[in-house]
Amino acid sequence: MPTSIKIKDTSITPNISVDCVIFGFDFSELKVLLIEREEGDFENAPEVPGMLALPGDHITTIEDLDEGAARVLKELTGLEKIFLEQFKAFGNPNRMNSESDKKWMKFIRAEPNVRVITVAYYSLVKLGQYEPQAASFARHASWIPVSEIPVLAFDHNQIVNDALKSLRLKLRHEPVGFELLPKKFTLSQLQRLYEIIIGTEFEKRNFRRKILKNNLLIALDEKQTGVPHKAARLYQFDRDRYEKAKEESYGFEI
Amino acid sequence: MPTSIKIKDTSITPNISVDCVIFGFDFSELKVLLIEREEGDFENAPEVPGMLALPGDHITTIEDLDEGAARVLKELTGLEKIFLEQFKAFGNPNRMNSESDKKWMKFIRAEPNVRVITVAYYSLVKLGQYEPQAASFARHASWIPVSEIPVLAFDHNQIVNDALKSLRLKLRHEPVGFELLPKKFTLSQLQRLYEIIIGTEFEKRNFRRKILKNNLLIALDEKQTGVPHKAARLYQFDRDRYEKAKEESYGFEI
DNA sequence: TCAAAAGTGTTCGGTTTACACCCATGA
DNA sequence: TCATGGGTGTAAACCGAACACTTTTGA
Numbered sequence: 001m002p003t004s005i006k007i008k009d010t011s012i013t014p015n016i017s018v019d020c021v022i023f024g025f026d027f028s029e030l031k032v033l034l035i036e037r038e039e040g041d042f043e044n045a046p047e048v049p050g051m052l053a054l055p056g057d058h059i060t061t062i063e064d065l066d067e068g069a070a071r072v073l074k075e076l077t078g079l080e081k082i083f084l085e086q087f088k089a090f091g092n093p094n095r096m097n098s099e100s101d102k103k104w105m106k107f108i109r110a111e112p113n114v115r116v117i118t119v120a121y122y123s124l125v126k127l128g129q130y131e132p133q134a135a136s137f138a139r140h141a142s143w144i145p146v147s148e149i150p151v152l153a154f155d156h157n158q159i160v161n162d163a164l165k166s167l168r169l170k171l172r173h174e175p176v177g178f179e180l181l182p183k184k185f186t187l188s189q190l191q192r193l194y195e196i197i198i199g200t201e202f203e204k205r206n207f208r209r210k211i212l213k214n215n216l217l218i219a220l221d222e223k224q225t226g227v228p229h230k231a232a233r234l235y236q237f238d239r240d241r242y243e244k245a246k247e248e249s250y251g252f253e254i
Numbered sequence: 255m256p257t258s259i260k261i262k263d264t265s266i267t268p269n270i271s272v273d274c275v276i277f278g279f280d281f282s283e284l285k286v287l288l289i290e291r292e293e294g295d296f297e298n299a300p301e302v303p304g305m306l307a308l309p310g311d312h313i314t315t316i317e318d319l320d321e322g323a324a325r326v327l328k329e330l331t332g333l334e335k336i337f338l339e340q341f342k343a344f345g346n347p348n349r350m351n352s353e354s355d356k357k358w359m360k361f362i363r364a365e366p367n368v369r370v371i372t373v374a375y376y377s378l379v380k381l382g383q384y385e386p387q388a389a390s391f392a393r394h395a396s397w398i399p400v401s402e403i404p405v406l407a408f409d410h411n412q413i414v415n416d417a418l419k420s421l422r423l424k425l426r427h428e429p430v431g432f433e434l435l436p437k438k439f440t441l442s443q444l445q446r447l448y449e450i451i452i453g454t455e456f457e458k459r460n461f462r463r464k465i466l467k468n469n470l471l472i473a474l475d476e477k478q479t480g481v482p483h484k485a486a487r488l489y490q491f492d493r494d495r496y497e498k499a500k501e502e503s504y505g506f507e508i
Numbered sequence: 509t510c511a512a513a514a515g516t517g518t519t520c521g522g523t524t525t526a527c528a529c530c531c532a533t534g535a
Numbered sequence: 536t537c538a539t540g541g542g543t544g545t546a547a548a549c550c551g552a553a554c555a556c557t558t559t560t561g562a
Contacts, residue, residue, distance in 0.1 A: 016269065016270065016371055064347060086343065090319075091270070091322075093317065093318060115267055119343045119345070186514090203551095203553070203554090204514090204515085205515085206551070206553085210551085224514095227513080228512070228561045229513040230513060230515080230559035231513095232513075442540075457524095459526095462542085482535060484532035484542080485532075485533065486541055513560095514558075514560100515557085515558075517554105522549105523551090524547100524550085525546105528544100531541075531542075532540095532541075532542100533538100533541100534538100535539105
């Protein structure tokens with residue numbers, strides 16, 4: 001079977017991409033996984049500034065948008081079956097027209113002026129599980145606290161901002177915070193997560209009552225270890241119960 | 255200036271489209287504006303079944319997604335500055351692969367197999383204002399109650415369903431219902447709107463209290479006319495006040 | 509024994525719910 | 536005068552907010 005131009009043409013959709021805003025939480029900050037624009041492309045172009053960007057890729061002609069986003073996530077982090085949600089498509093005709101973006105496009109693309117729209121996803125990963133594999137990144141990648149995000153490539157700052165908005169909204173209406181915590185966690189950790197992402201403080205007793213009233217947590221017979229104070233009880237998210245409850249009615253608010 | 259092929263090539267983005275789910279409310283039902291696939295294309299193809307579809311179009315290379323959606327809306331209804339919100343992108347690789355879709359594509363497109371993803375919007379229009387212009391439709395278009403939507407072209411049934419979900423969510427958290435009502439309306443009309451769209455019943459007194467407590471309605475010194483019972487007071491949505499309140503905090507719930 | 513976070517109950521005020529009757533209008 | 540929806544008050548249950556102290560642990 002000869003590799004015809006046809007195959008190459010139909011394997012990539014040149015003006016549609018997906019980008020992933022991958023959130024991680026380390027108990028003190030919310031972070032986003034950012035990659036450097038491929039270094040290889042800079043070898044002959046030292047004048048192109050190194051710049052951080054969201055992990056993303058063009059979709060192939062045979063995959064759905066969700067599949068493309070899952071593939072990007074897998075290729076970059078090795079993770080599968082991770083919370084992943086489409087939140088918005090971005091198509092400003094000038095979204096790749098800054099000077100540095102144009103320079104960079106010249107090195108990576110045959111047709112640097114093609115119009116690209118991107119469908120953006122956000123993803124939630126448990127940092128604890130994941131950090132040991134950091135060396136497996138295909139490219140230089142790093143977790144950057146959302147409060148310290150520099151100027152990114154293309155319109156990626158806007159995409160991150162919109163992702164944050166969507167995440168905050170989601171967090172108030174659906175129990176997705178657990179995706180960012182280890183399987184077993186304390187109520188204080190959960191509370192900190194909400195406080196940091198939403199940016200507001202909750203009163204401890206009321207927060208606990210409210211969370212527990214939802215009946216979506218399993219109290220374990222286990223406690224924290226290695227803390228210099230009273231060890232807190234560990235809890236686990238009851239996903240089965242949530243799936244069942246969801247069928248009947250909307251069952252979660254914070 | 256010669257009309258070169260270049261101009262034609264760059265004027266349309268062949269694998270990106272926008273589709274609009276245009277909702278209207280006539281005080282008894284929620285309706286969606288659907289068009290027939292252009293009749294002209296059927297002249298030489300009587301075997302292609304007439305089918306309803308969402309109004310949509312490919313975007314040009316110089317317009318943003320939102321602009322493309324606004325253009326489609328304008329071209330179809332003549333309306334501008336109408337509530338319009340992007341809610342999801344659809345990119346299933348088989349979304350145009352049903353037999354009838356493929357037949358139809360052959361008549362309208364040079365390259366019928368190109369992969370197209372679509373960015374979907376929903377729009378809210380005041381039927382009262384609009385109906386007089388019905389004759390100005392560029393193509394056969396009709397308001398179909400959401401409960402009576404037939405099988406549509408492509409994946410448009412799914413798009414309509416997702417639009418409905420988004421609308422219902424939006425309606426509970428932001429005062430967008432007013433976009434579907436005439437400038438002046440009664441509280442009962444507003445209540446019916448919520449009941450019909452969300453699909454639940456509200457208790458009259460409590461509904462009124464709740465709505466009025468938001469302080470976003472202006473009670474007019476005007477009443478309904480021509481009704482065979484006590485005339486109801488008319489209200490008007492206070493958009494300025496809402497915009498101001500929005501800056502401070504989220505200010506609406508139903 | 510100290511520091512640091514865990515864990516818990518109660519009061520108060522506001523909100524939600526459920527409920528029934530009189531009113532104005534045009535037919 | 537009747538049918539139709541407009542319009543209102545109140546009591547009870549419930550929920551959210553605010554608040555302080557005792558407990559456990561490791562250092």
